[in-house]
Amino acid sequence: MADSALNTGEQLQSLWKLGGLSWKELGSRVWKNMNDNDLLNRGYELAYNFLLAVFPMLLVLIALLGIFAKEGGALRSHLFYYFQVALPPSADADPG
Secondary structure, eight states: OOOOSSOHHHHHHHHHTGGGOOHHHHHHHHHHHHHHTTHHHHHHHHHHHHHHHHHHHHHHHHHHHHHHHHHOHHHHHHHHHHHHHHSOGGGOSOOO
16 A cells, blocks of 8 residues: 555545545546446446346246255245245235
């Protein structure tokens, strides 16, 4: 880490004064660097890929739970109990 010519108090004051930048200049620099690094498009791509990966993962998890739950009744009853605890009362399948 590089040594600074400023002490801690001076560094904090400089931080709150934005290092001598105006708010307009700081915003301008941030926006320019966001555009230079294509930050918005990278965020869109990440969100799209996440949504694209969630549904196959859920299908795999549901299939694995089905395989494990059919092996024994105890696991199935434990899973249903945890679902009952986690879900709101209005999600109860029993209408009566």
